[in-house]
Amino acid sequence: MQNEPLLRVDGLRVEFPGRRGTLVAVDDVSFDIAPGEVLGVVGESGAGKSMTGSAIIGLLEPPGRIAGGSISLDGRRIDNLPYEEMRRIRGKHIGAIFQDPLTSLNPLYSVGRQLVETITTHSDISEKAARDRALALLQEVGIPAPERRIDQYPHQFSGGMRQRVVIALALCANPRLIVADEPTTALDVSIQAQIIALLKRLCREHGTAVMLVTHDMGVIAETADRVAVMYAGRIAEIGPVRDVIKNPRHPYTVGLMGSIPRMGHDAERLTQIDGSMPRLTEIPAGCAFNPRCPYVFDRCRVERPDRMAVAPFHEAACWKYADGVGHA
């Protein structure tokens, strides 16, 4: 990771001011994404992974707001841009894919119209040229007979086909980064693999970096170059995907890996992590994972660990590694 990062998130903090105090949904999250790299972000619901994605594309739902830290794209800060300037970046430089393809497309317009509209918004070309580009894109994402399909409406496409259209829409203007928020969660298992393979192939061909938000470790293992594990709004562990899967360091990641069924391992039962992730209103002092952690010691209950290096490019936020070496 010597080259300049495409995306740099530094100390990001997302807050939701509410009647009963302010909720911190994302707390001191930092990571880089290199050009063309796929970063998987994994965690349970409410861990702050989708919120991080929304913050990057500048579409946090009010009253949520970025309360600290910075987000930079190609060295330029984008977290404090006025709405109109950020709008020009969205779609053109950062594409987005959302979870549910059934509801991501406007039901009243043909997919062609939605593609053409997106293309002409970001580049100065004629309707005709935009339509040709839309046809090419549909072809590229594997929609059969695009000439016929382009004028059809979203309800005439199946879920998997719609997600292909959504991917085409995200790739419209050749963005450098795509934030994909649970792109396969709403799909049939058999379709999931196809969509992931498609996303992976297209991004490799276009040199597009991806921030892949999911709770599916399998998808991450298959797709990502690096993975960030989030827990209660913070990154618990981040590193190359092989390292993290083979040799997880943070006790939470260890538990997470233990809960995945593996081929060829005749486990009687899967290990599970006792307890559940704390609600945002009840995050404990010290390490947020300490009530569930089997290795917990005194320091974990009072002091919050920062990320520390555990291997090359591999960091974990755990006091076990405070002296530089693990003593697990």
Place this chain on the structure above:
Amino acid sequence: MIAFVIRRLLQSLIVMLTVGFVAFSMFNFLGDPINNMVGQDATEAEREHLRHVLGLDQPFYIQFLVYLGNALQGQFGMSYRLGMPVVRALAERLPATLELVFCAAGLALLVGVPLGVYTGLHRDRWLSKVFLTLSLIGISLPTFLIGILLILVFAVYLGWLPSFGRGDVVDLGWWTTGFLTVSGIKALILPAITLALFQLTLVMRLVRAEMMEVLRTDYIKFARARGLTNRAVHFGHALRNTLVPVITITGLQIGSLIAFAIVTETVFQWPGMGLLFLQAVQFVDVPVMSSYLVLIAFFFVAINLVVDLLYYFVDPRLRADRAVASGHG
């Protein structure tokens, strides 16, 4: 699509038959029609003779068929009070009411939709709050009070606009219009505003609620994520998705505007059907009352048909005869 239209037409026919039956029954339930025609001193034989001549001794279903046959030929009988065919009486009054109603509906939509969009998009601006508060007044004040207040201010105090009547009208042969004269247009302003105010607030609140609902959807978020301009997101994507309920309500409301313009017409002495109906009720002019019922029902049915057809143009999910995948609509 064609099957749908035929189905809807058949349903409309059933509705009209039912309404026709009710209208027909009014003759028998509101007193003996023979009594209304002959004097106090007519003999029983004369009554029987008249009953026979008019076919009133036939069983009711024969009478109903005769009634329907006449209705289809545009014969709804003579008005007791006016001494002229009901159809002519209604036709004379119809243009006044329809011009008033369409001005009111147009005003309600032209003002109500933009206000609804504005207040839906900018919930927290003080101007939105002002509009919302005013709309509460519009919804809760009764029509006659608004009419009287308007007359008081613009006709009595300021003397800008006439307080009653239709002004000078131009007779086009089959239609009389007030649009072609200055006094006709001036006379239209106050009653149209009076009639529109309730609908306007209704449309505004409906559009606002629908906009707020639609703006929360995933496809709006995705449209923003694609970097579309606010204008495209708000008017191209959000507003169009609010149209189906707005069309429904507007259609129903135009029907009620026609039927219930009575109050406004009374306040402004507007020479429309509502006023005619009110006078008919006072004189127990049954042919006028029953024909009015049939006519209003016809308007409702026709408008609903148009509304259903409009859905087809707005929402492609209803258009598809051969949906490939199941939608969620």
